[in-house]
Amino acid sequence: xxxxxxxxxxxxxxxxxxxxxxxxxxxxxxxxxxxxxxxxxxxxxxxxxxxxxxxxxxxxxxxxxxxxxxxxxxxxxxxxxxxxxxxxxxxxxxxxxxxxxxxxxxxxxxxxxxxxxxxxxxxxxxxxxxxxxxxxxxxxxxxxxxxxxxxxxxxxxxxxxxxxxxxxxxxxxxxxxxxxxxxxxxxxxxxxxxxxxxxxxxxxxxxxxxxxxxxxxxxxxxxxxxxxxxxxxxxxxxxxxxxxxxxxxxxxxxxxxxxxxxxxxxxxxxxxxxxxxxxxxxxxxxxxxxxxxxxxxxxxxxxxxxxxxxxxxxxxxxxxxxxxxxxxxxxxxxxxxxxxxxxxxxxxxxxxxxxxxxxxxxxxxxxxxxxxxxxxxxxxxxxxxxxxxxxxxxxxxxxxxxxxxxxxxxxxxxxxxxx
Amino acid sequence: xxxxxxxxxxxxxxxxxxxxxxxxxxxxxxxxxxxxxxxxxxxxxxxxxxxxxxxxxxxxxxxxxxxxxxxxxxxxxxxxxxxxxxxxxxxxxxxxxxxxxxxxxxxxxxxxxxxxxxxxxx
Numbered sequence: 332x333x334x335x336x337x338x339x340x341x342x343x344x345x346x347x348x349x350x351x352x353x354x355x356x357x358x359x360x361x362x363x364x365x366x367x368x369x370x371x372x373x374x375x376x377x378x379x380x381x382x383x384x385x386x387x388x389x390x391x392x393x394x395x396x397x398x399x400x401x402x403x404x405x406x407x408x409x410x411x412x413x414x415x416x417x418x419x420x421x422x423x424x425x426x427x428x429x430x431x432x433x434x435x436x437x438x439x440x441x442x443x444x445x446x447x448x449x450x451x452x453x454x455x456x457x458x459x460x461x462x463x464x465x466x467x468x469x470x471x472x473x474x475x476x477x478x479x480x481x482x483x484x485x486x487x488x489x490x491x492x493x494x495x496x497x498x499x500x501x502x503x504x505x506x507x508x509x510x511x512x513x514x515x516x517x518x519x520x521x522x523x524x525x526x527x528x529x530x531x532x533x534x535x536x537x538x539x540x541x542x543x544x545x546x547x548x549x550x551x552x553x554x555x556x557x558x559x560x561x562x563x564x565x566x567x568x569x570x571x572x573x574x575x576x577x578x579x580x581x582x583x584x585x586x587x588x589x590x591x592x593x594x595x596x597x598x599x600x601x602x603x604x605x606x607x608x609x610x611x612x613x614x615x616x617x618x619x620x621x622x623x624x625x626x627x628x629x630x631x632x633x634x635x636x637x638x639x640x641x642x643x644x645x646x647x648x649x650x651x652x653x654x655x656x657x658x659x660x661x662x663x664x665x666x667x668x669x670x671x672x673x674x675x676x677x678x679x680x681x682x683x684x685x686x687x688x689x690x691x692x693x694x695x696x697x698x699x700x701x702x703x704x705x706x707x708x709x710x711x712x713x714x715x716x717x718x719x720x721x722x723x724x725x726x727x728x729x730x731x732x733x734x735x736x737x738x739x740x741x742x743x744x745x746x747x748x749x750x
Numbered sequence: 751x752x753x754x755x756x757x758x759x760x761x762x763x764x765x766x767x768x769x770x771x772x773x774x775x776x777x778x779x780x781x782x783x784x785x786x787x788x789x790x791x792x793x794x795x796x797x798x799x800x801x802x803x804x805x806x807x808x809x810x811x812x813x814x815x816x817x818x819x820x821x822x823x824x825x826x827x828x829x830x831x832x833x834x835x836x837x838x839x840x841x842x843x844x845x846x847x848x849x850x851x852x853x854x855x856x857x858x859x860x861x862x863x864x865x866x867x868x869x870x871x872x
Contacts, residue, residue, distance in 0.1 A: 334834075341834035345842070348783060386845060388838075443782075547829055554784030581865065604752075604787065604827070 335380050340472070342388045343372045347470035348555075349389070350396050352442035357400055359505045361449040362495040365467050367403065371396040440559040445507045447556055451520040452503055459494035460523045461530075462487055468555065469548045479541040480530060520556065521569050521626065524549050528573050532580075536588035546577050557612075564621020567612045571630035574609030575637050578602040589734050594642045606637045628657045647677035664693040672705055680709040700729035704739055711746055720746045752787075752863040753828045753836045755843070758820040759856025769850040776843065780828070785839075789826035820857060836860050 531545025675683030
């Protein structure tokens with residue numbers, strides 16, 4: 332891509348949400364609006380390298396997209412005429428044709444909401460929802476999405492085409508859920524946003540820069556959702572969770588890319604702006620009565636770390652209680668394992684070991700390396716060195732990540748040295 | 751990447767109402783898009799002060815003093831994709847000044863936050 336292309340893409344990306352939402356309103360069809368928004372980009376890429384980026388690129392893109400939309404409406408009218416449904420078509424045109432200019436000045440809130448809910452429709456496969464959301468809400472190109480997800484471009488392109496066809500064919504291309512359906516659909520939206528975030532959060536050193544950038548796309552999506560749905564507590568909870576997690580990004584790995592665990596992280600590298608935003612989002616979720624939500628509880632746990640100036644200052648008793656609430660809401664052996672870690676810190680290793688021994692029979696944790704690494708840690712603190720060493724070895728043999736495996740082997744070896 | 755914009759000018763006088771309104775709309779749009787993290791205007795430097803070290807000596811320069819150079823009148827912090835996006839945003843912001851406050855002159859400095867060298871998350 333040339334510099335000129337990158338500059339054009341940047342200008343288009345800023346204009347993209349308004350373009351797609353106003354076209355969707357005009358055409359009553361989100362997937363079609365997305366096609367036309369892309370066509371406006373293609374037109375810009377054709378014209379602007381010669382003419383330069385216009386002073387008001389927004390207006391240029393809008394006019395171009397509008398022309399394309401009107402062309403489309405005329406074509407559609409012709410088609411419909413053939414089928415002798417002239418009256419219907421005219422009626423539809425009357426509703427939709429004059430809309431665009433006023434639509435551009437209007438608040439795009441409702442349309443944005445519709446866009447988000449359409450892209451994250453539960454009828455679509457999960458991967459397709461993520462790809463469609465990145466494309467329709469964030470304005471990423473198919474090539475960028477493919478790079479970010481380490482997937483072949485053709486695969487992503489096909490995923491997007493198929494998803495848009497599914498939406499169009501099942502008549503889901505322009506609808507907003509209301510009432511009880513809304514909360515169910517909202518959880519699908521939040522799930523997609525969190526999936527995108529975690530994909531970015533798992534990026535390793537040396538990865539394409541677009542991968543970690545997914546975290547920011549997810550954050551932007553959550554903020555955009557909150558801007559149009561400010562009273563959804565779990566949206567605030569998820570935003571808080573992501574902001575607080577992302578705030579530690581710089582402290583999570585060392586120069587060699589090896590993971591640095593929470594107790595050893597340099598808290599000076601934590602992003603204060605992001606922590607402040609995360610705590611604000613959490614406070615918002617709690618003020619709206621959503622303290623007990625799935626995402627809000629997880630955010631509250633991380634907030635305990637964010638608030639602690641030093642590891643030793645961590646409010647473990649509160650973390651234990653929050654994990655207890657999380658378990659009640661969403662029972663899972665992984666959450667219980669995390670609760671055990673907190674119990675170990677708040678009440679001592681012996682109390683945590685009791686929980687862990689209960690968890691050993693759990694089929695889901697049978698080959699989960701962290702169960703053994705946590706147990707090894709507790710046993711080491713209790714002075715049961717031989718058992719601890721054995722557990723660290725088991726953990727190492729179960730870990731799939733090379734860096735983690737090496738770290739666990741080092742811990743096993745460290746116990747030998749002290750024995 | 752995180753970007754700070756510093757708007758510098760020594761053009762006297764507050765923004766025209768039209769410019770103020772347009773900046774307000776832009777700000778709202780960017781908050782809703784999730785890109786704008788923080789922004790604000792600054793009072794004239796004549797109402798502030800400067801603490802300076804020159805020739806190894808610390809000195810306080812307290813206002814009021816004459817503003818001869820371009821000073822920072824406002825700032826904004828954005829989370830953006832890349833340098834191109836950062837420049838596009840600055841262009842849009844400055845275009846508003848050109849259109850809605852004739853005679854205004856100044857600079858919008860685009861500055862990227864420094865990140866630790868081994869941070870995979872820029």
